[in-house]
Amino acid sequence: MRILLVDDEFELVSAMAERLNMRGLEADYATSGKAAVEKARQCQYDVLVVDLKMPGMDGMEVMRQVKEKCPDTGFVFLTGYGSEDQKSASEAAGATCYLMKPVKISVLMEKIDAAAQSACTIPGKDNSDA
Amino acid sequence: MPFNLRITPKFWRQFEVDSPHRGFINYRRMWWQCVIVMASVCLLPLMITTVINAYQYQEVLKSENIAPADRLVSNTARSISFFLEERRSALDFVVQERSLEDLADGKNLARLLYRLKQVFGGFIDIGVIDSLGVQLSYAGPLDLQGKNYSRQSWFHEVMIRGVYISDVFMGFRGYPHFVIALKHDLEDGDYYIVRATIDTQVFNDLARPLNIGPASDTFVVNVEGVLQTPSKFYGPVLQKAQWTTDSESFHTTVKELVDPAGRSLIMGSRKIDNSPFMFVYVHETRGILAGWFALRSKLIGFFVISTIIVMLVILGVCTYLVSAVFEADKIREAVLHKVEYTNKLASLGRLAAGVAHEINNPLAIINEKAGLLEDLIHLTEDFPQKTKAHEITQSILGSVDRCSTITHRLLGFARHIDVNFETIYLDALVKNVLGFLDKESHYREIKVHVEVEENLPAIESDRGQLQQVFLNILNNAFAAVEDGGEIKIGIYSINGNKVAVRIDDNGCGMPPEHMKLIFEPFFSTKGRKGTGLGLSITYGIIKKLNGSIEVNSQEGIGTTFIVTLPVKRPA
Numbered sequence: 001m002r003i004l005l006v007d008d009e010f011e012l013v014s015a016m017a018e019r020l021n022m023r024g025l026e027a028d029y030a031t032s033g034k035a036a037v038e039k040a041r042q043c044q045y046d047v048l049v050v051d052l053k054m055p056g057m058d059g060m061e062v063m064r065q066v067k068e069k070c071p072d073t074g075f076v077f078l079t080g081y082g083s084e085d086q087k088s089a090s091e092a093a094g095a096t097c098y099l100m101k102p103v104k105i106s107v108l109m110e111k112i113d114a115a116a117q118s119a120c121t122i123p124g125k126d127n128s129d130a
Numbered sequence: 131m132p133f134n135l136r137i138t139p140k141f142w143r144q145f146e147v148d149s150p151h152r153g154f155i156n157y158r159r160m161w162w163q164c165v166i167v168m169a170s171v172c173l174l175p176l177m178i179t180t181v182i183n184a185y186q187y188q189e190v191l192k193s194e195n196i197a198p199a200d201r202l203v204s205n206t207a208r209s210i211s212f213f214l215e216e217r218r219s220a221l222d223f224v225v226q227e228r229s230l231e232d233l234a235d236g237k238n239l240a241r242l243l244y245r246l247k248q249v250f251g252g253f254i255d256i257g258v259i260d261s262l263g264v265q266l267s268y269a270g271p272l273d274l275q276g277k278n279y280s281r282q283s284w285f286h287e288v289m290i291r292g293v294y295i296s297d298v299f300m301g302f303r304g305y306p307h308f309v310i311a312l313k314h315d316l317e318d319g320d321y322y323i324v325r326a327t328i329d330t331q332v333f334n335d336l337a338r339p340l341n342i343g344p345a346s347d348t349f350v351v352n353v354e355g356v357l358q359t360p361s362k363f364y365g366p367v368l369q370k371a372q373w374t375t376d377s378e379s380f381h382t383t384v385k386e387l388v389d390p391a392g393r394s395l396i397m398g399s400r401k402i403d404n405s406p407f408m409f410v411y412v413h414e415t416r417g418i419l420a421g422w423f424a425l426r427s428k429l430i431g432f433f434v435i436s437t438i439i440v441m442l443v444i445l446g447v448c449t450y451l452v453s454a455v456f457e458a459d460k461i462r463e464a465v466l467h468k469v470e471y472t473n474k475l476a477s478l479g480r481l482a483a484g485v486a487h488e489i490n491n492p493l494a495i496i497n498e499k500a501g502l503l504e505d506l507i508h509l510t511e512d513f514p515q516k517t518k519a520h521e522i523t524q525s526i527l528g529s530v531d532r533c534s535t536i537t538h539r540l541l542g543f544a545r546h547i548d549v550n551f552e553t554i555y556l557d558a559l560v561k562n563v564l565g566f567l568d569k570e571s572h573y574r575e576i577k578v579h580v581e582v583e584e585n586l587p588a589i590e591s592d593r594g595q596l597q598q599v600f601l602n603i604l605n606n607a608f609a610a611v612e613d614g615g616e617i618k619i620g621i622y623s624i625n626g627n628k629v630a631v632r633i634d635d636n637g638c639g640m641p642p643e644h645m646k647l648i649f650e651p652f653f654s655t656k657g658r659k660g661t662g663l664g665l666s667i668t669y670g671i672i673k674k675l676n677g678s679i680e681v682n683s684q685e686g687i688g689t690t691f692i693v694t695l696p697v698k699r700p701a
Contacts, residue, residue, distance in 0.1 A: 009491060015498035022505050080490030100541075101490040102497035102534050 001116060002044055005029040006036040006062060007051040007078065016049075019105055025112070033057025036066075043070035047115045049108070052079040074115030078103065139449050141456035157456050164448040172440050180433045184426060191422050195396055196384045199411055202339060203398035204382045206348065207409040210336050211402045213252075214295060217328060218310055218404075220250055225314040225324050233258045233267065233324070240269040252332040254307060259285070259323040270327065272302060279325075288313050288323055295405045298330055298358040298367060306330045306367045308358075330367070334359045337409060345414040351375065352406045363393070363412065374399065374410050386415065471649070478651050486537035493533050500526040551590050551699045556629055557582040557621050559593065563600045567608060574613045583622040589629050590699035595671045602664040603633055603691050610637025610689060623697075630694045639685040648681065 003025050005013040013029035020027035028045070030036035033054050040048060040062075048066060052059040063075050076097040097111040141157035224233075224242060232238050239256060246253045255270020263280025279285045288294040288311045296309040311325040337350045337359045349361040355372035357364060364371045373390060374397070384398040389412070398411040504523040507516060557580070564571075564578060571578055607617050620632040640648070640655070647653040651666040672679045676696050683689040 009495060011495045012491070012498055015495070015502045019498065019502050019505055022509070078494075080487045080494065100534075100538060101494035102530055103494070105501055 001025050001046045001112070003027040003112060004036060004040055004045045004048045006031075006033065006048060006054070006059070008032060008054045009051075016108075020109070020112075023105070023109065025109075033059070033062045036062050040066045040073065041069045043073070045070075045073060047074040047076060047112050049076045049078060049112065052077050074112075074117075076108070076111045076115050139453050139456075141452055155455075155459065157452050160455070161448055161452045164452060165444055168444045168448065169441065172444065173437060176433065176436055176440070180429055184429055187425055188422055192386075192396075195413065195415075199384050199396055199398040199413060200382050202342070202348075203384070203400050203409060203411045206337065206339055206411070207382070207400040207402055210333070210350065210407065210409055211405070213332065213336055214310070214402065214405050214407075217250060217252065217326070218293065218295070218312070220246060221310060221312045221324050221326055225312055230258070230266075230314075230316065230322055233322075236267045236269065236275075239267050243269040246326075252328050254327040254329050256324065256326045259325055261321050261323075266322070274302075284309065284311060285323070289321075293404070295407075297352040297354075297356065297406055298333075300368070301327075306358075308333075330359065342411075343413075345416065346412065348409070348411045350402075350407045350409055352408070358407055363389075363391070371410075375408065474650075482540040486540040489533070489537050493530055493537065496526065497530045497534075500530065552593060553588045554591050554593055554596065555586070555588050556596075556631060556695070557586060559596055560600055560619060560621065560631060563597055563604060566601065567604060570608055574608075574615075576608065576611055576614070577616045578619070579617070580619045581621070586621060587623055587626065587629060587697050589695055589697050591675050591695055592671075595675065596695075599668045599671050599693065600631070602668045603693070606664065607633055607635040607637065607689070607691075610639070611635050612637070624694065627697050628694050629697060630692055633691045633693075634688060635690075636688040639683045639687050639689050641685050645681060645683055649679075 003017075003020060005017050005020075005027060006029070007013045008031055010031050013031060017027040017029045028039065030039055033050075033056055036048070036050065037057070039045075048062070050059040050062050059077055059079075066073055076099060078099050078101055080101045097115055099108065099111060141161070224246075228238075228242070233242075239258065243253060243256045246256065255268065255272065255274075257268040257270070257274060258266045259279055260266050263278050263282075263285050265274055265277045265279065268274045268277075284294050284296055292313045294309070294311040296311075298306045298308045300306060307327050307330055309325060309327050311323050313321055313323050315321045333350070338348055342348060347362045347364075349364070349371075350358040351371055351374050352358055353375065355370060355375040357367055357369045357371055360366045361369070361371070373387075380401045380403065382398060382400045384396060386394070386396055388394055393412075394415045396413045396415055399408055401408045500523050504520070504527065507519050507523060510516070561580065564580070567578075570576070604617075611617060616636050618632075618634040620634075621629065622632075623629050644653075644655065648665050649669040653666075669679060672693060672695075678694045680692045680694075681689065682692075
């Protein structure tokens with residue numbers, strides 16, 4: 001499965017990509033929204049893991065532009081912040097998952113799988129603040 | 131509660147009940163001002179009306195008594211005046227019609243006296259005195275022929291004035307009488323005097339009108355204040371009644387005074403023309419005033435009862451109004467407090483969210499790097515200290531986990547990612563939460579009782595967040611009770627549209643100053659063990675779920691939390 005990780009923090013996406021690669025996924029990364037859109041418009045990725053808040057182009061815009069060309073691409077959103085508005089907006093726009101940083105690798109992989117099958121549900125309890 | 135506390139309105143004890151309550155309004159003073167203003171507005175006119183009424187009634191009573199007195203005095207004085215004038219005119223007629231020779235004849239004089247008695251009455255005797263003062267002839271009961279009056283004062287007075295009316299005196303006769311004397315000038319320049327004695331009986335009758343009551347008296351006094359007729363109050367003829375002459379006037383005067391015997395009187399008097407006499411009428415005011423006193427006590431009674439009723443109404447109204455203001459202010463203050471608190475929470479939430487976001491990004495990097503390190507260690511063949519390296523990465527990941535719990539909590543404080551409404555049975559949920567605490571209650575021998583109302587309605591709410599709410603409250607309850615303590619949980623519905631969970635513990639309770647702070651963020655009594663966010667988050671969640679939370683606590687007795695939640699999800 002081909003994954004594109006998008007976050008303005010190079011250290012984060014590079015380490016995350018390496019770890020996913022170790023787990024048998026083909027993970028690539030981009031450190032800006034614009035770069036991510038350029039890469040993803042070839043439709044070679046199954047799932048994009050995108051940070052919602054980035055300088056320049058934010059996660060929602062990335063999804064909008066990518067979905068124009070490749071409507072089948074799955075999306076998982078990452079955020080250090082998150083809000084009700086963002087969550088409902090991203091769900092309405094077709095995102096299937098919404099995760100808060102820092103995220104456990106196992107949870108991330110679950111959501112990527114779910115997103116790939118367009119079956120990702122609302123984040124599990126281990127990621128809520130209960 | 132003692133009786134005096136029960137009847138005192140709450141605002142009266144404003145400072146005692148609620149010492150930190152520094153109200154900007156002094157309700158006690160407000161009450162006093164209200165009472166004083168209303169009492170002045172209501173009672174002053176009442177008081178003035180009562181006084182004016184009383185005064186006017188008194189005046190009417192007096193004038194009603196003064197007018198008859200005035201009439202009686204004028205009429206009687208005129209009658210007496212007429213009586214004297216009549217006798218004087220009779221004598222005048224005699225001297226004009228008869229010659230001195232005629233009168234000097236004793237028989238003629240006796241006949242004249244007889245006629246005078248017949249026609250006018252009151253005459254006792256009559257005498258003719260020459261200019262030397264010698265009585266030339268006399269007709270009457272005594273033998274006064276030849277008696278010389280030249281040294282007597284009346285003789286000189288009649289010589290000068292022509293007419294003389296004496297005071298009443300006893301004289302030779304030993305009974306009261308008075309004298310009228312007339313001087314008649316003769317053509318040769320000589321003169322003579324006709325002198326008649328008048329019986330005072332007629333005079334007395336005149337001076338005592340029939341229509342006077344037992345509290346009244348009438349009499350005649352002379353210029354020295356000597357009684358000329360007997361008086362019911364002041365004694366027989368010739369007694370002194372000096373005080374009556376203070377108001378000598380030819381007009382009728384009526385006034386109030388107190389006589390030397392202490393009687394309060396209305397006195398009417400009038401001098402009788404061409405005589406030394408003054409007619410006096412006195413009336414004791416006691417009788418008159420009895421009516422006035424009765425009316426006055428009625429007026430006072432009416433005033434007192436009206437005042438009491440008005441005061442009761444004023445007190446009631448003022449107390450009601452000030453209490454209403456007091457309650458309204460209290461509510462307003464509570465609302466202001468709530469708004470302040472909400473604002474505080476909101477700004478704190480924004481701050482917390484900002485901080486959490488900023489921390490979450492580096493934390494995510496640490497997480498991924500440590501995870502990568504862990505992966506590499508895992509994939510690498512055994513090397514010295516591999517186990518130790520593995521432990522270190524685990525420890526870093528554990529710390530990251532702890533940090534993320536805190537930042538997620540802080541974010542949760544500002545908003546909750548997933549409010550997920552589903553149908554929940556609160557009894558099952560509470561029992562589920564109690565499951566987490568099973569071990570602790572077992573070790574510490576804490577007795578937990580759960581009472582659930584039958585047919586408890588299910589509610590629509592968020593399971594995860596409610597779990598957090600009850601976990602927080604129960605954690606606090608467990609922390610508050612001693613080993614072997616007791617926690618009671620009651621779950622019941624209110625009016626079918628709300629469900630309440632009541633959690634009582636018999637723990638240490640908390641002082642009132644803590645009660646106000648327990649929902650404040652970062653307020654904790656657990657020292658390092660607590661974040662001070664538990665109840666604050668609980669409060670936020672319950673508000674978000676449209677519920678309410680209430681806490682009651684008494685130090686040393688225990689604490690009660692009541693969480694009320696709506697059955698239907700908020701629209």
